Amino acid sequence: MRFASILSARRLSPLVVAVWFALLASAAADDSLASWNDGPTKQAILEFVKATTTEGSPAYVAPADRIATFDQDGTLWVEHPLYTQAMFALDRIHEMAPKHPEWKKKDPFKSVLVGDRAAMAKFSEGEWAQIVGATHAGMSTEDFHAIVKQWLATATHPQFQRPYTELIYQPMLEVMKYLRANAFATYIVTGGGQEFVRVYSEDVYGVPVTQVVGSSIVTKYEDRDGKPVLMREPEIFFINDKAGKPVGINLFIGKRPVAAFGNSDGDRQMLEWTQAGGAARLMMLVLHDDAKREFAYGPADGLPDTKLGTFPQALMDEAKQRGWTVISMKNDWKQIFPFSQ
């Protein structure tokens, strides 16, 4: 029945009008998740929001307690072939190399400078720590922000040939917006660097810097020529990953999420912690099973094991056992990026 014929109908009863507006309202709600295909995954999001925001519902959550947490790498934006922040670090090594002639002979820097991908793929945590120390420390927080901002403005993804900040998942942006429209506070809870993500969180995700929880290095308050600065030290302060995620959530937010989104083994504890908080909780994991439009990796369900952002079979089993929703990029997402069709 088309809209025009409804309007021209003479026998329109108040009941019909009411039903029509209810349908319109329901269609509007669906539109906020326009990039999601209809099905149980999209339905789970809609039902969760309805249950937690309808006053009188047994699962009702007061607006002040509506906390939703989102992992970043692989959940909100592309994480392959390497985490964006690792790309930043490698580019920085190249840029800083002229001032560090000793790097030509010293690993891990040497392998980065000659582009030895095989060696880089085998970097130990200690070697990555050296790279992070050399590229992320030794400057003030303000200088670091400026460096990251500059890099993001010019760097492009090797495969998609676009700025990293465009390689964000449109369906997830819609979920964040939809949750915020329903009085949820959306937090990024990432294993990546808190200060790194703060540089673009507001512009890219609509998430204020006050709602970014991440890993961090030690900072020290110092006087520099009469001006106080926070200097970044080459020493780990907090790792916001795996069992560190519930710790970070409690530390930085102080409330337990009612919805949590992740994509890898690093998010397992965040989802467990969220679920244990009460009824009608929403736990979702993005499965990268779309080699055509993005990437396909698991190794759950026989997908390739890329050793990065892994979704192991044990996580898939836990998701099934606990009733977490696994998002299939291939089947659940009509569109992947804001720019694609």
Place this chain on the structure above:
Amino acid sequence: MRFASILSARRLSPLVVAVWFALLASAAADDSLASWNDGPTKQAILEFVKATTTEGSPAYVAPADRIATFDQDGTLWVEHPLYTQAMFALDRIHEMAPKHPEWKKKDPFKSVLVGDRAAMAKFSEGEWAQIVGATHAGMSTEDFHAIVKQWLATATHPQFQRPYTELIYQPMLEVMKYLRANAFATYIVTGGGQEFVRVYSEDVYGVPVTQVVGSSIVTKYEDRDGKPVLMREPEIFFINDKAGKPVGINLFIGKRPVAAFGNSDGDRQMLEWTQAGGAARLMMLVLHDDAKREFAYGPADGLPDTKLGTFPQALMDEAKQRGWTVISMKNDWKQIFPFSQ
């Protein structure tokens, strides 16, 4: 001119009405700081808010960046004869003693149990750390909250004979409320325990748990009988005091305050950091110079040196040199507590 005569006046012009409403509005603004005596201190607060919230003003600050930070002990509530959290720890030692017979012979516990005030006054940082470890760790965050809540409901201040949560400064509550009414986010930035303050921050100060920055101990994510918990470990994680305050502000808030309130040497760096952020910043220090209504201690300006929450002469000199406002409890505050006249 009384209100009734205004209303009955026949020759009331629109201009007179406009002026009248402007005066009413101005009186209403003053009323939000009703417990402050008129004078330069109160004026500094009013002028700061006007300058930072008037669009087009050179000192205008966008609502999202209106961050105000408040120290707690001695700035928002009474800190003598001991910090409230230390009182809690000492009471806990007494309560836990029956299960720890070894404490009778072992310091620092022994001195606490026999009430040896001279010995307690000389406790080293290491001895306080033992007391904190014994009373603040070894339980989940949820259990800790319950213990603190229970204690606050029953404990009373030795001198005022009232619950600690009533010993809050009415003029500071008014400043917080006034700032919030002008779209400022008010944060507590305390050297005290973050989890301790979160128990009552919303009820007592109207500050949500998400806006409490404090010191913390290590927490660990653990599975306890199939239920995930965050266990509190007897190990310092972060000390949010002195040079740690700007670090904590950057870590937990990610924005620099435009207004900061303190009362001791522990707040110096927070005020410096705030002031260095730009023009029209508000830095205020509460000076406890009111022995009659509260306490008098410095040792700045010849006030007694109580060795707790000290306001040294060097801080007073820096305040004068940098143009920070020193609040005299005696002269600037009409009323100290919500309950007093």
